[in-house]
Amino acid sequence: MATYLYRIGKFAYRRKGTVLSIWLTLLVLMGVGAATLSGPTNDSFSIPGTPAQQAQDLMAERFPEAAGNDPFNSLSARFVFAAPDGQTLTDPANEAAMDAVLDRVRDIEQVEPAAKADPATPPAAGERSAALVNPVVAHDGLIEMVTQQAQQSGKPLDRALADAQALSSLSADATVGYVDVPFTGEVTDVTDELTAEIDAAAQVGRDAGLGVQLSGSAAQVQEAPGGTTELIGMAVAAVVLMITFGSLVAAGLPLISAIIGVGIGSLGITIATGFTELGSMTPTLAIMIGLAVAIDYSLFIVSRFRHELTVTDNREEAAGRAVGTAGSAVVFAGLTVIIALVALRVVGIKFLTDMGMAAGFAVFIAVLIALTFLPAMLGLFGSKVFAGRIPFVKAKDPESGSMQPGASMRYARWIARVPLVPLIGGVLLLAVLAVPTTGLKLALPSQATADPATSARQAYDLIDDGFGPGRNGPLVVVVDARDATVPAMQAFGDVVTTISEQPDVANAQVVGVNQAGDTAQILVTPASGPTDPKTVDLMQSIRDGEAGMHEQIGVNYGVTGQTALETDISDRLQDALIPYLLVVVGLAFILLTLVFRSLLVPLTATLGFLLSVAATFGATVAIFQNGWGGLVGNPQPLVSFMPIFLIGVVFGLAMDYQVFLVTRMREEYVHGASAKDAMTIGFTHGSRVVTAAALIMMSVFAAFIAEPNSFIKSIGFALAAAVFFDAFVVRMVIIPAVMALLGDKAWWLPAWLDRILPNVDIEGEKLQRELPAHALEGEETVAAR
Structure with missing residues (x-):
C-alpha cells in the first residue's frame, strides 16, 4: 500500500493544478446540488417492531382519526x-x-x-x-x-x-x-x-x-445547530498548528484541507436530505467528526513531509514519501473510524444508522483530501510551505531523527525502565474516573428533562403540580377483542378492572371504542411521573398480565405512550450493544492485525479503548447527570442513544492514535531496533505530533459544548474527554508501558497466520527498497524552510 500511496502523493504534488481543480469543481458542484436538491430535515421518530410501536400502529389502524396522536411525531x-x-x-x-x-x-x-x-x-x-x-x-x-x-x-x-x-x-x-x-402537517x-x-x-x-x-x-x-462552534474549534486548532510548525503557511494547510473536506462532506449530506429523511442533528455530528479527523490527518502528513525534507532536497519526493508512510496510517486509521460509524446499522435504529453513515462519509472525504488535495497544496506552495515564521516559536521537526534526549525521549526511557509504575497508575486513574458510570441513567429528551428556564419545562411542572405527575405521561392500552370469548364491552371492562388493581394506578378507564366495536383505548394515569421507575414497573406489569387476560377471555392488548416508547427504545439499544461491539471490535481487530502483524498489539489496543470509554462515561455522568462542579445548570439522565453512538465514535478515534503512534514503533522494530528501543524511538518520533493532533481534536469537540441542543452539548464534552483519556492516558502512558513489558512478544504472530495475512506494508519497508538510488544516496540534507 505504501508504494501506491507514494505514487499518488507524487502525482498530486506534480499535477497540483489538475488535482486542485478537480476538488474545487467538486465543491462547487456540491454547493449547486445542495442549493437545488436538498430537502427539509425530519426529526420524526419511530422504531418499528418494538411493542410500544406495534400498539401505536394498531391504534392508528383501528382509530384512523387518532393516527396523529403519536407522542413523538404529532404536530x-x-x-x-x-x-x-x-x-x-x-x-x-x-x-x-x-x-x-x-x-x-x-x-x-x-x-x-x-x-x-x-x-x-x-x-x-x-x-x-x-x-x-x-x-x-x-x-x-x-x-x-x-x-x-x-x-x-x-x-x-x-x-x-x-x-x-x-x-x-x-x-x-x-x-x-x-x-x-x-x-x-x-x-x-x-x-x-x-x-x-x-x-x-x-x-x-x-x-x-x-x-x-x-x-x-x-x-x-x-435551534439551528452549528456555526460559531466550528469557528471556535478551528481557532484553537490554528493556535496548536502554529505552535507545532512555527509557520503560518504550514499551520494553514491542514485548516484549508479540513474546510474543503468538511464543505464537500456537509454539502453531500445536505443533498441527501432531498432523497431520504435525515434528522437535524445528522449534519452537525458529521461536521464535528469530519472536521476533527480532517485536521488531524492533514497534520500527520504535513509533519511527515517536514521530516522527509531533512533527508531529501526533492520536495516532490518528500511529498510522495510522506503520503506513502503517514498516508498509510491515515488510510487505516480512517478505515477503523468508518467501520465503527457504519456498523451503527447493526443497532437497527434509522436515525443512528443515518448519523453513522453521514459521519462515515465525512471521514471518507477527509481521508481522500489528506491523500490528494493536501500534497497538491504542498506543490502549490512549493518552497514556501514553511514560510511565515512566527517569532518566538521554535518549532523543531516533530519527527526528527535526532536522538538528543529531549522531554519525550527522557519520558519514554523512564517508561522503559519502570513500565509497571505508569501501567498501574494509568489503569487506576481511569478506573477511579469510571466509578460514576455505575449510576448511569438514560432517557430520551422530553419536557421532563428540559431546562427549567424554558416554557416547555414550566408547562410540564404546572401540569405536575396541578394534576399529579401521572398526567404528564399516561399509558395507553390498546385492547383487541376480535377473538374475545365474552362480549367486547365486557372484555374491555375486565381489562380496566385488572389494570386498576395494579399498584401505582391513579385511574384507568376506556376513552374510546372504534366503530366496529372490537377495539378500545384504555387510558391509564399512573400515580408517578413518566420518568419514574414506578411507572416503568407499572407498564411492564400491565404487559406481563396480557397472557393471563388472553387465556381467560381471549383478548390481546399492547401498551404505548411516552414511557412505553422510551423504555422500548432503551431496551433495543441495550440489546444491540453486544452485537455492535462484536462487529466493530471484530472487524477492527482484523484490520489492526493486518496493520501491525501482531495479535497482542490489537488486543491491548482494544482493552485500552474499554478503559478510556469507561472513564469517559464516568466523567460524563458525573458532570451532566450528577451535576458535579456546577458546570451544568440542569443535570439530567443522559440521552438514551448516546452510549452506543459514543462507543462507536470513540473506538474509531482511539484506534487513530494507536495506529499513528504504534506504527512508528513498528517501523523502528522492522528496521532493526530492539523492542524497547523501538518503543522509545517510535514514541519520541510520534508523541509530539500525536499530542498536537489530540489537542486539535479535543478543541473541535469541546467547542460543541456551547451548542443549545443537550445531546450535541453532552456528546461534544464526552468526545473531548474520550480523546483526552485515550490519547494522553491510554496511548501515551499505558500502551508504551505494555509494549515495554511485552518486548519482542508484542510483535508475535503465529507462523501460519503470518503466511496467510497479506502484507500491507504500512511501515513503508517495501517502499524504502524500491525508492530510486538517487533518492537514498548522497543527497544533500536541507533544513525545512
Whole structure:
C-alpha cells in the first residue's frame, strides 16, 4: 500500500493544478446540488417492531382519526394556563382571558379546521366537538356529560366523577388548566413564523395577568445547530498548528484541507436530505467528526513531509514519501473510524444508522483530501510551505531523527525502565474516573428533562403540580377483542378492572371504542411521573398480565405512550450493544492485525479503548447527570442513544492514535531496533505530533459544548474527554508501558497466520527498497524552510 500511496502523493504534488481543480469543481458542484436538491430535515421518530410501536400502529389502524396522536411525531401545542395567586381560572376575568387566547389561536392558519369550529355550535349527532374551548367550559361540559351517562348506565356517580376528573383539563382546585391545539402537517412543518404566532397568542393571556406556558412540538423554537462552534474549534486548532510548525503557511494547510473536506462532506449530506429523511442533528455530528479527523490527518502528513525534507532536497519526493508512510496510517486509521460509524446499522435504529453513515462519509472525504488535495497544496506552495515564521516559536521537526534526549525521549526511557509504575497508575486513574458510570441513567429528551428556564419545562411542572405527575405521561392500552370469548364491552371492562388493581394506578378507564366495536383505548394515569421507575414497573406489569387476560377471555392488548416508547427504545439499544461491539471490535481487530502483524498489539489496543470509554462515561455522568462542579445548570439522565453512538465514535478515534503512534514503533522494530528501543524511538518520533493532533481534536469537540441542543452539548464534552483519556492516558502512558513489558512478544504472530495475512506494508519497508538510488544516496540534507 505504501508504494501506491507514494505514487499518488507524487502525482498530486506534480499535477497540483489538475488535482486542485478537480476538488474545487467538486465543491462547487456540491454547493449547486445542495442549493437545488436538498430537502427539509425530519426529526420524526419511530422504531418499528418494538411493542410500544406495534400498539401505536394498531391504534392508528383501528382509530384512523387518532393516527396523529403519536407522542413523538404529532404536530401540536399545549397552552397551560395558571391563575394569578389567590384566584382561580373560573373567575370571569380569567375565563375571558383564556377565550381571548383561543380566539387568537383560531386565527393561525395551520390549526386543524375542526379545532377552529365555533364552540357554540352543537356537534352532529353521535359526534364529539373538537372545537377549542377554555378548560373551565370543557370541564363543565365533561361533568354534565358523565353525570347523565352515570344516571343512564347505573354507574356509581362518585366513580364517574373520578373518571371525569382524570380526563378534565382543569385541575381540581381550578388554578391550572390546559388546552391542546392540533395543527395540520408533521413535525417537519414547524417554522419560526408558526412558533411566533403561537407565542403571540400566549402573550394575549400573559398581558391579561394569566400565567401561560407552552409545550408541544409546534411550540418549540427550532435551534439551528452549528456555526460559531466550528469557528471556535478551528481557532484553537490554528493556535496548536502554529505552535507545532512555527509557520503560518504550514499551520494553514491542514485548516484549508479540513474546510474543503468538511464543505464537500456537509454539502453531500445536505443533498441527501432531498432523497431520504435525515434528522437535524445528522449534519452537525458529521461536521464535528469530519472536521476533527480532517485536521488531524492533514497534520500527520504535513509533519511527515517536514521530516522527509531533512533527508531529501526533492520536495516532490518528500511529498510522495510522506503520503506513502503517514498516508498509510491515515488510510487505516480512517478505515477503523468508518467501520465503527457504519456498523451503527447493526443497532437497527434509522436515525443512528443515518448519523453513522453521514459521519462515515465525512471521514471518507477527509481521508481522500489528506491523500490528494493536501500534497497538491504542498506543490502549490512549493518552497514556501514553511514560510511565515512566527517569532518566538521554535518549532523543531516533530519527527526528527535526532536522538538528543529531549522531554519525550527522557519520558519514554523512564517508561522503559519502570513500565509497571505508569501501567498501574494509568489503569487506576481511569478506573477511579469510571466509578460514576455505575449510576448511569438514560432517557430520551422530553419536557421532563428540559431546562427549567424554558416554557416547555414550566408547562410540564404546572401540569405536575396541578394534576399529579401521572398526567404528564399516561399509558395507553390498546385492547383487541376480535377473538374475545365474552362480549367486547365486557372484555374491555375486565381489562380496566385488572389494570386498576395494579399498584401505582391513579385511574384507568376506556376513552374510546372504534366503530366496529372490537377495539378500545384504555387510558391509564399512573400515580408517578413518566420518568419514574414506578411507572416503568407499572407498564411492564400491565404487559406481563396480557397472557393471563388472553387465556381467560381471549383478548390481546399492547401498551404505548411516552414511557412505553422510551423504555422500548432503551431496551433495543441495550440489546444491540453486544452485537455492535462484536462487529466493530471484530472487524477492527482484523484490520489492526493486518496493520501491525501482531495479535497482542490489537488486543491491548482494544482493552485500552474499554478503559478510556469507561472513564469517559464516568466523567460524563458525573458532570451532566450528577451535576458535579456546577458546570451544568440542569443535570439530567443522559440521552438514551448516546452510549452506543459514543462507543462507536470513540473506538474509531482511539484506534487513530494507536495506529499513528504504534506504527512508528513498528517501523523502528522492522528496521532493526530492539523492542524497547523501538518503543522509545517510535514514541519520541510520534508523541509530539500525536499530542498536537489530540489537542486539535479535543478543541473541535469541546467547542460543541456551547451548542443549545443537550445531546450535541453532552456528546461534544464526552468526545473531548474520550480523546483526552485515550490519547494522553491510554496511548501515551499505558500502551508504551505494555509494549515495554511485552518486548519482542508484542510483535508475535503465529507462523501460519503470518503466511496467510497479506502484507500491507504500512511501515513503508517495501517502499524504502524500491525508492530510486538517487533518492537514498548522497543527497544533500536541507533544513525545512
